[in-house]
Amino acid sequence: MKTLTFQKEFSVFQSLFLYFTFCLTTCFSMNTTTHLRKNHKRITLQKLSIVSIIIGFLCAFMAVCLKHLTEHYEAILFHKAATNWIFFIIFPVFGLSVIYFLRYYLFKKKENKGIKEIFESTESPTKKLPVYKIPSHFFNGLLTVVFGGSTGIEVSTVVASAAIGSVAQQKENVFKRHKTELICAGIAAGITALFNSPIAGILFAYEVISRKTSKTFAITSGLAVAVAYAFILILDEKPLFEVGVTTWHLHAFPYFLLLGVLAGANSVYLTKCVVYIKGRFTKIDNHATKIIIGSVIISASLLLFPQLYGEGYHAVKTLFVSSGSVVLTTSFVLTMIGILFLKPIITSITLASGGDGGVFAPSMFIGAFLGLLVATVLNTFFDANVIPLNFMIIGMAAMLSASIHAPFTALFLICGLINDYTLFFPILIVCLVSKTTAQLIYPYTVYTYQPKPAN
Template identity: 70%
Template sequence: MKQYIRNYQFLKLQKLVIVSILIGFLSAFLGVALKKLTEYYEEIFAHQASINPLYYILFPIFGLSVIYFLREYLFKKKENKGIKEIFESTNSKSQNLPNYKISSHFINGLLTVIFGGSTGIEVSTVVASATIGSVAQRKQNVFKEYKTELICAGVAAGITALFSSPIAGILFALEVISRKVTRAFLISNLIAVLTAFGLIFILNEKPLFNVIITTWHLKAIPYFILLGILAAFVSVYLTRCVLFFKVQFSKIKTHYFKIIIGSSILSISLLLFPQLYGEGYHAIKALIVNPNETQLTLSILLTFIGILILKPIVTSATLVSGGDGGVFAPSLFIGAFLGLLVALVLNTYFSANVIPVNFIIIGMAAVLSASIHAPFTAIFLVCGLTNDYTLFFPILVVCLISKYTAKMIYPFTVYTYSPSLAK
């Protein structure tokens, strides 16, 4: 009898290893494919819009309309709820992520961003790759109790593919989705992220941001702490914006009115600030080209303030009018602009002599940490984006400060909020 149990456990472990490799490969392949397609087409459409601003009006309404018709006639009239879909699945024995979620999030995430929707493909990738894990779990009865672990394996592999950071992948799955470690979690997630990392190594995927960080100074720590506190406030503003728009748009019964209102907000904002187009990574790349040479003028000050005010609004408008995405890319975008603005103000008015590029990178991590309440994910994700760990210690300090300050101001994220909890 003992031998039979041992054989069964070994067979189960064998199957878990094989399915984890499969989940890791498929999730990473999906993530890389979506990233490459989005980068390629977003650049084309954003360039066309910069030449002819009329496209800033046409693209958002066209993209959101196509997503609406696909949802109505192809994807069973089901709305994409983002990461909350994963929570609903992991918290229920009977509720699963249906197979079509892979294609619906892939297509809708792509269409949202390339046509100017001010969000990112991260959540689309996370839900699609979580569905790969869910489908694999359902195919074998032996994995009945490993539902959360295999969903997390898909999520971790998807994050690894997008940000070239296996540690960020596992930490996101742990901090945001699972919130507990089991032996099966460690085995499946480690194998999945190593498989994903192997694929992106073979494909020679480069870090998203090509930035040189040389050093940081102890005298800058008080300024980093200030940045962490400010990041907490803007992240809460982002969260409250998304939740406010959800409530207001839920009162509109005709979906096409939502599209018209949402795309109007988006179009006007894009005409004012083209940097808000799509994921915004192109704008971050422009910031880090030579931030030390940037001088704080009234024009730059007003532009940065306008972008920081409008980004949460256009992100919310994109999501509630049918766009696919979440707060990952918007948080990184807001953090980069906030970080550079703080550095420029300190250097111009207080002669602080801080290094602007450090504030851009730390700002990205701080706002992300505060927005999703996952500081360790934010640390390794941003270090993976730049392939540089020089700022690890200040990022760690600032991410913890921003998270706990944000929780003191407002205890929910867009993932954890529900009306019943807020009462």
């Protein structure tokens, strides 16, 4: 009996021992798993932080180089063309031809699709932005603008920056889940360096590309933008437009709203021009025919209005200086209307015939001219006593906001361009008005429009 009792007690003891051993092992295992998970997250975050810093520097360096090269050679070639009109005929056909041969023989015969390439990459787990997209957009954007193509380098910078982020994502397995975040980090850094506005860089990456935020997005974009901004501060980069905004008057507010509505309508005209003309050019199979048709129309427009050459920032800077002394004459009105009518057309033709670029610079160009025209008409016929310079700046922001459906990006981008926040509140309201107007008339931008499949 004693032996049996002892055996039972030993059995109970053994069961308790095994149970406690199991509990201890399970707890230890759970602690180890939790520790490994935390360690993995920490290592991933460290790697993402390091690669974001590298992306920020590379994108900023690339953007600054492209900006200065474009400004330098555009000024030289535009001066040549302004003194000898024959260059207005030679430059566009030469530039588009060189771009075609580069694309055909060097860049895998692939056409640049602009920001739509980024959407295709971020929306698909398999599609990537290949490394050749970096030199492709860099050189094609440069050649398009310096030889008179009526667009800007902004979209070329955005896609090349996105390609840098995409290539970085492909180098580490732990980055595969963060492709969109690293692409957005590159874009934010490129925009920051180009427009001297870190907030605009992050907002553009959010409003146009990602459309959602996360902890990883905040860390990667924040670090990339911080590095890009530090880089341009070290280089002492100056604002693109150095203007002296002193004040704005409350009585001008209804006129600002009018400008917002007009900018929204004009942005739809620009968008529909791009969509329609690109659609027509895609039906032309022969690339030589595209180049010839495009060059003839661009050259004819430049002969009529040299202000349309390249980005057009040279013309905007001239208007900023003379805006206070502009007088409403028949010649002035015809010039302004001609430019506002032709700019969307030749921008579309530049892109459709092989040029590289987008609607950033054209939108700001149109907005500046529209703002000056509206202010001059108001002062002449309605004794509105508004400040033309303010209308030019607000018009730039309003057109950009309506064209890309990104009011907050436009707000901080334009304030960064002039390095002045005096007009912050009116720009904010007008950007919202212009975007809403554009969406009510036509819900798409050149980035979001999808052609209907053929039946």
